[in-house]
Amino acid sequence: AQKVTQAQTEISVVEKEDVTLDCVYETxxxxxxxxxxxxxxxxxxxxxxxxxxxxEQNEISGRYSWNFQKSTSSFxxxxxxxxxxxxxxxxCALSEAYTDKLIFGTGxxxxxxx
Amino acid sequence: GxxxxxxxxxxxxxxxxxxxxxxxxxxxxxxxxxxxxxxxQGPEFLTYFQNEAQLDKSGLPSDRFFAERPEGSVSTLxxxxxxxxxxxxxxxxxxxxxxxxxxxGEGSWLTVV
Numbered sequence: 001a002q003k004v005t006q007a008q009t010e011i012s013v014v015e016k017e018d019v020t021l022d023c024v025y026e027t028x029x030x031x032x033x034x035x036x037x038x039x040x041x042x043x044x045x046x047x048x049x050x051x052x053x054x055x056e057q058n059e060i061s062g063r064y065s066w067n068f069q070k071s072t073s074s075f076x077x078x079x080x081x082x083x084x085x086x087x088x089x090x091x092c093a094l095s096e097a098y099t100d101k102l103i104f105g106t107g108x109x110x111x112x113x114x
Numbered sequence: 115g116x117x118x119x120x121x122x123x124x125x126x127x128x129x130x131x132x133x134x135x136x137x138x139x140x141x142x143x144x145x146x147x148x149x150x151x152x153x154x155q156g157p158e159f160l161t162y163f164q165n166e167a168q169l170d171k172s173g174l175p176s177d178r179f180f181a182e183r184p185e186g187s188v189s190t191l192x193x194x195x196x197x198x199x200x201x202x203x204x205x206x207x208x209x210x211x212x213x214x215x216x217x218x219g220e221g222s223w224l225t226v227v
Contacts, residue, residue, distance in 0.1 A: 004156075037218075043203060044117075045157070045218040091156050100145065101170065104156030 002027050004094050006105035013082050014113050021077045021108045023092030029053075031097035034068065034075045039089040039107070051075065082112045116140075118219035120206050126225045127196045135191045135222040139208030146189050147216060148181055149205040157205055163189060196226045 003026040013019045025034065036048040049059065051068050059066045063080045079086055089109045093102040119138040127133050139146050144165055149157035150173075159173040165186035174181070178196075183189040193200055203223050209216035 042220055043205075043223075044220040045205065045207075047217070093156075099170075100147070100162050101159040101173070102149075102157070104158070106154070106156050 002094055002096060002103045004092050004103055004105035006092055006108050008108045009106075010109040010111070012111045012113065015084060016081050018078060018080050019082050019110065021079075021090050021092075021110065023075045023077065023105060025073050025075065025092070025094045027094060027096060029096045033095045033097075035093040035095070035102065036066065036075075036077050037091045037093060037104075039091060041088075045091065048077075079110075082110075084112050084114055086110060087112045118206055118208050118217055120204075120219040120222050122222060123220065124223045124225075126227060129197060129226055131196050131226075132192065132194045133196055133224060135193075135204050135224070137189045137191070137206030137208075137219060139187065139189070139206070140210075140217060143208035143210050144186075145209040145216065146183055147207040147209075148189070148191050149207065150175075151203040151205055151221070153202070160191070160204075193224075196224075198226050200224060201226045
């Protein structure tokens with residue numbers, strides 16, 4: 001069965017600290033996609049990144065970076081030099097090939113204090 | 115509009131009342147999804163349309179939930195005889211291609227009292 005686990009319910013940091021959000025997934029498929037979304041208080045889900053299961057190369061986008069490790073079924077997300085505007089709930093999600101539905105984790109609420 | 119638009123943004127319904135939630139996808143988007151997000155939880159898949167065809171409704175929790183997209187554009191999620199456990203945010207998403215290019219609306223917040 002497909003499952004996404006985000007064990008960290010809430011994280012609080014002070015501005016400029018680095019923070020890593022953990023994501024562990026379960027799937028029987030060899031082809032799948034992993035996502036991270038940001039949900040600010042307004043409620044909409046903002047797409048951050050998509051990775052496919054055949055590409056384990058880490059990715060960096062500005063202050064954001066992602067570490068995909070198939071050996072541990074993890075897809076962790078790091079924010080470097082956090083800012084107050086990063087405060088939101090972050091969701092990791094999984095989609096298997098040939099389906100069009102996303103399986104979400106329960107989310108991690110990040111609070112960045114000035 | 116530029117994004118996915120949902121209405122109403124907030125709805126309070128008495129238990130037993132029927133509700134209808136509307137989703138206006140981004141113009142030209144073929145795919146449309148509905149998700150349900152309970153408080154403190156991640157979104158859960160309800161149903162998926164490709165144009166007017168409902169290709170997957172495996173996530174609808176009961177036969178009280180019904181979704182339609184008759185002309186392949188606007189979609190309505192209808193909940194009959196609402197119950198307290200239906201209280202959640204209902205998110206709509208649309209996309210031009212596969213799941214990796216979908217855009218979410220801000221959701222309709224339903225509270226059943």
